[in-house]
Amino acid sequence: MSNRLNVIGEEMKAIRRELHKIPETGLNEHKTSNYIIEKLEKYGYIIEKVAGTGIVAYKKGRVFKKAIAFRADMDGLRVNEQTGVNYSSNENGMMHACGHDGHMAILLGLASYLSDFELERDIILLFQPAEEGPGGAEIIVNEGILEKYNVEYIFGLHILPDLEQGKIGITPGPMMAQTGEFDIKITSKGGHGAMPHTAIDSIYVASQLVSSYQSIISRNIEPIEGCVLTIGKIEGGKARNIIADNVRLEGTIRAFNTEVYNKIKKRMVEINFGLEKMFNVNICMEIRDMYPPVVNDYKLFEIIKDLFKDEIKIIKPMMISEDFSYYQREIPGLFFMLGSRNERKGFIHPLHSCYFNFDEEILKIGLDTYLKICKYFGVISDY
Numbered sequence: 494m495s496n497r498l499n500v501i502g503e504e505m506k507a508i509r510r511e512l513h514k515i516p517e518t519g520l521n522e523h524k525t526s527n528y529i530i531e532k533l534e535k536y537g538y539i540i541e542k543v544a545g546t547g548i549v550a551y552k553k554g555r556v557f558k559k560a561i562a563f564r565a566d567m568d569g570l571r572v573n574e575q576t577g578v579n580y581s582s583n584e585n586g587m588m589h590a591c592g593h594d595g596h597m598a599i600l601l602g603l604a605s606y607l608s609d610f611e612l613e614r615d616i617i618l619l620f621q622p623a624e625e626g627p628g629g630a631e632i633i634v635n636e637g638i639l640e641k642y643n644v645e646y647i648f649g650l651h652i653l654p655d656l657e658q659g660k661i662g663i664t665p666g667p668m669m670a671q672t673g674e675f676d677i678k679i680t681s682k683g684g685h686g687a688m689p690h691t692a693i694d695s696i697y698v699a700s701q702l703v704s705s706y707q708s709i710i711s712r713n714i715e716p717i718e719g720c721v722l723t724i725g726k727i728e729g730g731k732a733r734n735i736i737a738d739n740v741r742l743e744g745t746i747r748a749f750n751t752e753v754y755n756k757i758k759k760r761m762v763e764i765n766f767g768l769e770k771m772f773n774v775n776i777c778m779e780i781r782d783m784y785p786p787v788v789n790d791y792k793l794f795e796i797i798k799d800l801f802k803d804e805i806k807i808i809k810p811m812m813i814s815e816d817f818s819y820y821q822r823e824i825p826g827l828f829f830m831l832g833s834r835n836e837r838k839g840f841i842h843p844l845h846s847c848y849f850n851f852d853e854e855i856l857k858i859g860l861d862t863y864l865k866i867c868k869y870f871g872v873i874s875d876y
Contacts, residue, residue, distance in 0.1 A: 497609075498864075501602045502857040508532070509598035509853060510580040516569025516587040516594075519623030522546040525567050525597070529620050532601050536608040538618070544632040546622045550604060551642060554614035554872065559645030561870050562617040563863055564817065565600035566593045566624035575847040590849045591625065592652030592833070599650070599859035606864060613871050617642050623816075628784060630819035639823050646793065647826040648866055649817045650859055652851055654843055656832030659858060661801055662808040663829045665794040667749035669787035670719070672814040673758070673780055676743050677702070677765075679729075680775040683738030692736040696729050698772050699740040702764065703727075709760045720748035721812055722757055747812045749786050785818040790825035797827060800869055801862070806832070831859050 515524045526546040533540055538550040546567070554560075574581050574588040582588045600618050607616065619638070623629035633639075639647075656662045679699055684692025703724055710722055722744065729740030748754040758780055765776040798805050808830065817828045833840055833851040842848040868876040 497606065498857060498861065501605050501860065502854075504605060505598040505602040505856040505860065506853045508601050509594050509856060512594040512597055513580050513589050514583045516582050516584055516589045518571070518587070519568040519626055519629065520545050522567045522622050526620075526622075529567075529597065529601065533604060533618075536604045538604060538608075543636055543638055544622055544629045547629055547633060548620040549638055549642070550618040550620070552607065552612055552616050554612040554616065556613055556871075558614040558871070559643050560615035560617050561867065561872055562619055562639075562642070562644045562647040562820075563600055563603060564619040564621055564647060564649040564820065565596040566629075567597060567620055567622050568593060568625050570625060570845060572845065572847050576850050578850065588847065590846060591844050592849070592851065593624070595652050595851060595856060595859070596650065598856055599863065602856065602860040603863045603867075606860065607867070607873070610873050613874055615642065616867070616872050617644055619647075628816040628819070630816040634819050634823055639820065644824055646790075646870065647820045647824060648863070649820075649826070649828045650831045650862070651815070651828070652833045652855065653830040654833050654841060654849065654851070656806060656808065656830050656834060658832050658835040658840070658852060658855060659804065660806040660832035661797075661804045661829055661862060662806045662832060663794060663797055663827070664789060664808055664810055665791055667719075667786055667788050667810050668828060669810065669815050669818070670721075670747040670749055670812045671751055671754045671786040671818075672783040673746040673754065674743070674783065675746065675761070675778060675780045677741065678777045679740045679742075680777070681738055681772070684736045686734035686736055689736060692738075693772060693774055695737045695740045695774065698768060698774050699727060699729060699742060701772075702742070702768055702776070705764045705768070706761065709757055709764075713756065713760050714753055718748070718750060718753050719810060719812070720746075720750075720753050720757060722746055746780075747814075749810055751786065784814040784816045785822060787815050787818045787828050788821055789827050790821070793825055793827040796869065797829065797866070800865055831855055831862070
């Protein structure tokens with residue numbers, strides 16, 4: 494790597510540590526936003542606020558072409574940090590436990606590096622709030638940012654401790670799942686446990702519902718499709734000898750294909766309707782659709798695979814979710830994983846863990862990756 498990259502590497506390390514101290518919840522990233530704006534102004538970018546606390550940094554290129562965009566998420570998590578590092582969170586009960594401080598540091602490193610160049614084509618650096626929820630990407634898309642800046646392609650990365658440090662993990666097509674949450678309330682007629690014929694047992698109805706839902710994946714969905722329906726919480730009943738008059742269930746739906754996701758929802762509604770008629774109960778269900786699936790553009794996948802060769806690791810699709818997907822519904826995009834697992838140095842803890850941390854050398858790897866993408870797509874002529 495060049496001396497310039499090493500200098501920026503130290504700058505990114507300092508930036509990451511400053512951002513690590515000030516984690517904030519989604520759409521409340523005010524300290525984070527102010528810090529980023531101060532850096533971007535120093536680097537000479539045109540700045541626009543988006544989605545409340547989000548930031549678009551723009552630099553015009555010499556040749557009229559569509560823009561290339563890079564995205565970093567900004568928000569932290571409600572986690573009580575236990576890493577013991579001397580730059581631990583200053584915010585009680587909050588932590589950058591998902592690597593977003595690293596993502597922002599890499600994007601600011603890219604901003605710093607490119608500030609020295611006359612660019613060949615426009616570039617957009619997108620600092621996005623609320624990836625962990627409620628979802629800042631959809632807000633930015635709805636504000637028309639991609640159209641306003643004439644963005645052709647968008648790229649994003651995520652630090653991943655399941656992947657060996659130095660590796661770049663990519664998947665062609667579906668990479669992360671569409672998700673939804675559901676709440677169900679079954680209302681029936683309670684009664685004495687000794688007289689079940691005078692009551693309608695909502696716990697029994699709930700057991701039939703859970704059993705019937707299991708048939709959706711196994712009998713209604715094509716076997717090669719990846720999807721999950723999980724009921725993770727059930728509450729009902731007041732005492733051992735009282736037949737419950739209501740039960741509440743909570744769960745999630747995950748699928749890589751939107752049609753499959755919608756079919757699961759349809760079958761849930763049909764099963765509920767049938768159980769209502771069978772047992773003379775009321776079943777109320779609320780489904781909250783969350784993020785769409787992350788689907789990597791096949792053309793961009795082939796480009797990145799050829800560009801990085803030895804560093805590439807083709808990874809399996811994951812059932813977790815990411816709101817980068819909202820950008821991919823509008824324009825071609827590629828999301829990839831930046832490996833951070835380093836057992837020798839003890840960087841083995843999973844995302845969202847109170848012990849999560851990473852070797853800051855990966856910040857230079859992330860920046861190097863972005864700069865090679867910039868060169869390939871003609872943002873800079875040399876690197």
